[in-house]
Amino acid sequence: MKKVPYRNRISKVLGVSLIIFLLFSISLYSQEEAVAENAEVATEEGAADTSAGDPAKGKSLFNQNCAACHALNRKMTGPALANVESRLAEEEGLDKEWLYAWIKNSPGMIKSGDAYSVKIYNEYNQAAMTAFPTLSNQDIDDILAYTAAPPPAAAPSVAATATDSAGSSKSSGISNEILLGALAVVFGLLVLMLFLVNSTLKRIAEANGVVLEKERAEKRTPIWKAFAQNQFLVLVTVIFLLLGSAYFAYGWMMQVGVDQGYAPIQPIHYSHKIHAGDNKIECKYCHSSARVSKHSGIPSLNVCMNCHKSIYEYKGNPEGPTQEDLANGYTNEFYTGEIKKLYKAVGWDEENQKYTGESQPVEWVRIHNLPDFAYFNHSQHVSVAGIECQTCHGPVEEMEIMYQYSPLTMGWCVECHRETNVKVEGNEYYAKIHAELSKKYGVDQLTAAQMGGLECGKCHY
Structure with missing residues (x-):
């Protein structure tokens, strides 16, 4: 029995393909595990709680009552409030009771002559902070817990990204470039295998005396010459082209000045x-x-x-x-x-x-x-x-x-006038004319067209 050398080559290619595919699968799986572990760690770290109040409730209260004048890390109408409780305790020696009194009745604190209250009042253009007597001590504790919480780091976003699409696919944390690279390699190997098989089959056919003959194309009349010789077909084609050109030329001219869909880029993006x-x-x-x-x-x-x-x-x-x-x-x-x-x-x-x-x-x-x-x-x-x-x-x-x-x-406006009924309820401007025209046309509801909405002078004067 003759040796068939191509078998070894194909076997090698198949073996290399399987090995590469397995390596990619293992690497992708390890990346999934790493993303999952990072998500768990981020979740555990983000689960830290504060004993003084609830930062989640505090954030909602802060946005409702404080965010119009205050931010956490920058000065606005009022001072920045990040770590305000600890800062006041260290720098001014003020306790939480002072904060309770200030938030609930800041004008009263200023009138009483409290030193730090008067200082803040003068520093911020003598504009007293709005009093919030409806906030309880627990509400204020929640707000202070929110202001004392560290700003969100990148870890929670990683956790959110890893868990957001868990129901759809576990590979959401895998780079798309890696997946495309793996598919490209596998596709390239398949193309190489098909090329080797094709060339090997040709060599076997030649070794067995099989002659591959190319089909000879019969001499035929060129299609353009056959078309030119048929006068009826030429006439029909010319008429069709003229009518089609006139149709598209009319459609193009009717769009002159019509800017439907026009969406320019503005100097300041406004959504x-x-x-x-x-x-x-x-x-x-x-x-x-x-x-x-x-x-x-x-x-x-x-x-x-x-x-x-x-x-x-x-x-x-x-x-x-x-x-x-x-x-x-x-x-x-x-x-x-x-x-x-x-x-x-x-x-x-x-x-x-x-x-x-x-x-x-x-x-x-x-x-x-x-x-x-x-x-x-x-x-x-x-x-x-x-x-x-x-x-x-x-x-x-x-x-x-x-x-x-x-x-x-113009056609769009005219069609709207023909279809839109005039709003008469509570509109004395149209009461008398509507009563007279309703009798004339014998209808209960008048359209804008029936009230003169199609007169040329309404829009062109």
Whole structure:
């Protein structure tokens, strides 16, 4: 029996493939074990408790009552509160009873002439802290426990990452690069094996006298020459191309001036998803002129500072960022950086909590822009007609980057006037005209079109 040398080569390749695959499996398993151990350690370390109060409850109370004026590690309207109990005890000799009295009735402490109370009052522009008589001693203990707790380290986030996707896959802690590398190696070895098998089979066929003949292509008429010789087919094709070109040219020209989907990048990133969606801020709080003016208006920066004077960093959605947000770079650090841009533009000194007077204009990019010959009044639609902002602007509360949702074409506006009933209840402006036109048209509800909403002079004058 003849020796078949290729068997040894294929066996070797298979053996090496299995060994490499096993090594990768062992390394990946060891990484899973390491991540699991780190998660357990982080959980045990994060389970530390304080005897004076509950930091978890204290955090909730702090956010409800204190966060508007205080932060843990920086000066705001009031002083930083990290380790405030221990600092006051060491530096001023004040005990917890003093803190109870100060938090519950700070104006009374100032009037009584307490030395440290008067010092704080004078240091912070003689603005007395709001009294919180409804907070119990246990509530204050919880808040102090939160202020004394160390800031969250990286270990809890590792634990959260390891346990968050445990139900879906145990390999969440494994690097994607390692998995892709392992698959690439295995795929490469399979390709090499197929190449060896193919070349070996060819050699066996040649050794046994089998001749591999290549198929000879018959001479045929080129397809382009056959097409040119068929005059009917050429005529049909030319007509089809002319009609298709006219159709696409008409469609392209009809889109001139239509900016549906336009989403420019603004100099300061503003997330409607966070403000209007997560925080439920009403549209007309920022765009207040939409109630009384033709234009909705661009909010001035002082409107932003009504909140961001105290909100100096973005701490994220309680549910955590989505994979899409992370892929687009929308992290807590990114949003905090945009707040710093706002401070620079408005001239706000974070350290001293005051305006410097050195402001810079923000060159916002306009998104919705009607032609000059088209008249549109926001107050007529918002205040009189009672139309919601989302009717024209779409689900603004879901938009990370604001974009033009509707086409804002003449046909789109006309269709809306034909379908929308006029809001008459509690609207004396339309009471008389509605009564007369209802008899004329024989209907109970009038549309905007039936009340003259299709007259050319309504929008073009």
